[in-house]
Amino acid sequence: MGAMRWLRGLVVAALALGSVLPAAPARAAKPGLTVTPAVSELTIGPGETITESVIVANKTAAGAKVEAAVGDIVPGANGAFEIRPASTTENSAAAWVSTTQSSVDLGAGESALLTLSIKAPVGEPAGGHYAGVLFSIEGGPNALHAMLIEVSGVGILRQAKLLGISMPKLEMNGHVPFRIEVQNTGNTFASFGGTISIHDRLRRNDVSIAIPRFYALPGRITTVTVTWLSPPPILVARVTAHIPWTFPGAAGGDVAESRTTGVVIIWWAVAIIVALVLLVFRLLVGLFSRRSREDRRARHERRVAKKEAASVPKKRGAAAASELPPPMVAPKRSAWDEQAHTPTAGALAMRRARTALDMLREGAGESGVRVDVAIGLLQSVQGIPDVLTAVEGAYADAARRRATREAAALSLALAVMDSVDAPEALLRAYAKADHVLAPRVRKALGSIDPADLRSHADLLEELPPARRQALPVS
Helix, strand or coil: CHHHHHHHHHHCCCCCHHHCCCCCCCCCCCCEEEEECCCCEEECCCCCEEEEEEEEECCCCCCCEEEEEEEEEEECCCHHHHCCCCCCCCCEEEEHEEEHHHHHCCCCCCCEEEEEEECCCCCCEEEEEEEEEEEEEECCCCEEEEEEECCCCCCCCCCCEEEECCCCCCCCCCCCEEEEEEEEEECEEECCCCEEEEEEECCCCCEEEECCCEECCCCCCEEEEEEECCCCEEEEEEEEEEEEEEHHHHHEEEEEEEEEEEEECCHHHHHHHHHHHHHHHHHHHHHHHHHHHHHHHHHHHHHHHHHHHHHHCCCHHHHHHCCCCCCCCCCCCCHHHHHHHCHHHHHHHHHHHHHHHHHHHHHCCCCEEEEEHHHHHCCCCCCHHHHHHHHHHHHHHHHHCCCHHHHHHHHHHHHHCCEEEEEEHHHHHHCCCCCHHHHHHHHHHHHCCCCCHHHHHHHHHHCCHHHHCCCCCC
């Protein structure tokens, strides 16, 4: 059982190491040409003319001539739009669009405000129409401004649905892609967004990822991928996508949910766990081999003693017995042999406590695994007075320095050690804890006698209403 607890602790330590490894630095975007806004939602009546303004910015290192060209747009990869020749696609509005300037000269770092004019034909049926203006530098970068235009009138059909969300059943590359599919069954464009909620079944916490806004055109299934860049090294996930959608002018709309599950095991976490298992196996093999050698040596010595005793001629009386050689026995292990090179239980406990306190002083991190590992270490040394003193001293030091996140993490340590200061420390931490520490502090408060919590009425009043209502103080 001791070896299994040790192995489990090594695995948890490996996960904690993974949670603090630095992520690969993101590559800086190359400077180029930008247009703001990238997408515009416009409503127009048959025969009407409207205008809109866009800002074109030259973010290259040199001046350039920026040209504007009107064309059709079609859905591209991951919710983006792509330009096509004018009037070559269904529901094209390219012929409706004109620019006040076909080109503009921009110096390095300069920007210009350009006006676009849109005129809908008389008698145009109600529904969605689409066009784009491509701003480009000859031989250089370009930027697309997509125009989603709804012609108002009778016959607008606003319908869409969420087809589902999916993720790999087993992901080992470190980045988790969530694939979302929606379908627009109406005759005008729809705008989608929302969040992806991920419940970690191993750590019993939740993470939310925002879904960037994207559009779906009629008669199409649109697929976008949202990537989670920094998942925990090992994750058994239950995923829920909460996706609302709206139509031009925020008219109509609905909301839907879809669920999926998956497992994440990052390759380096597997490598660390395998290495630790092999190390523990090697240590156990060495331990049992040493004991086996000692047992074989003792049996051999007993056999030698029995043979020597059998070779002595049998004699009568005590004289014969006195000539027998004394039996050989294996020497007993002394207290020095057992303990000289082994730290005392108190020393081991303080070593674990110092390691746990150092981890808690570093804060919760993005996933809270570091806090979970530290709390696990403290749970293994509960009941030792020196450890309680060290924990209370560390909390008092953090509180004196007003290190809010550090003190919040150390308040969990007070709760584990059953300190009398735990209720007050947890309530102060709960008032300002972030999304990583808040559920852990709330769980710790749930294990405290409600009467002890009510004795700190002033701290309860300072809690945000939602957090106060979540506590068992009624």
